[in-house]
Amino acid sequence: xxQYKGVSxxxxxxxxxxxxxxxxxxxxxxxxxxxxxxxxxxxxxxxxASAQTDDELAKAVNSxxxxxxxALLIKALDFHAERDTAGQGKRVLENIAKxxxxxxxxxxxxTESDMEIKDHIASHSKFTSKxxxxxxxxxxxxxx
Numbered sequence: 001x002x003q004y005k006g007v008s009x010x011x012x013x014x015x016x017x018x019x020x021x022x023x024x025x026x027x028x029x030x031x032x033x034x035x036x037x038x039x040x041x042x043x044x045x046x047x048x049a050s051a052q053t054d055d056e057l058a059k060a061v062n063s064x065x066x067x068x069x070x071a072l073l074i075k076a077l078d079f080h081a082e083r084d085t086a087g088q089g090k091r092v093l094e095n096i097a098k099x100x101x102x103x104x105x106x107x108x109x110x111t112e113s114d115m116e117i118k119d120h121i122a123s124h125s126k127f128t129s130k131x132x133x134x135x136x137x138x139x140x141x142x143x144x
Contacts, residue, residue, distance in 0.1 A: 002057040007099040009048045009057050015095035016045070016066050022092045023073050026080070029116030035069055067104030074102060076117045079124070 001008050007015075016039060024036035038044070044064055051057035061067075070077065077096070080089035096102050 002051050002054045004054065004057045004061050005099045009051050009060070011095075012057075012061060012066075012099050012101070013045050013048055015092075015098065015101065018088075019070065019073070019077070019092050019096050019101075022080075022086075022088055023076060025086075026076065026120065028076060028120045029113070031112035032073070032076070032116045032120075035072060035113055039066075039069065061099065067101050069104070070096060070101050071104030072111060072113055073117070074104075075114075076120060077102065079121050 001010075003009075004012060020036040020039040024033055024040065027033065044066075047060035048057065048064060051060045077089075077093045081093035082089070084090040093102065
């Protein structure tokens with residue numbers, strides 16, 4: 001069974017699917033959801049699945065666009081891995097990182113999904129802060 005960076009093609013496919021499904025479940029916004037849908041509904045996995053040698057798998061992974069897509073999603077993935085959102089965030093990013101899928105090059109210009117992810121993180125950070133504030137008040141009602 002061919003491997004790319006010590007990871008089988010099937011494990012790479014599974015991690016891409018899991019990553020795209022996870023980000024899609026966050027419903028960050030239409031542009032971000034469209035990035036995920038391209039992977040969920042497309043046939044981008046065929047070259048990876050049909051690779052017979054390590055070299056073929058490397059070429060298939062590198063030409064698939066997966067690392068470029070994850071580069072667009074990395075801020076959201078990092079944010080939710082840190083919080084282990086839904087008990088999945090950390091595992092999702094770890095599985096992608098096994099084959100360096102999280103190491104894609106970023107474009108210099110902002111995309112619509114960048115703005116959606118920025119807003120998503122900001123809105124969830126505010127929620128976390130309010131929750132933390134409420135917990136502090138509950139834990140220390142006298143303010144000491």
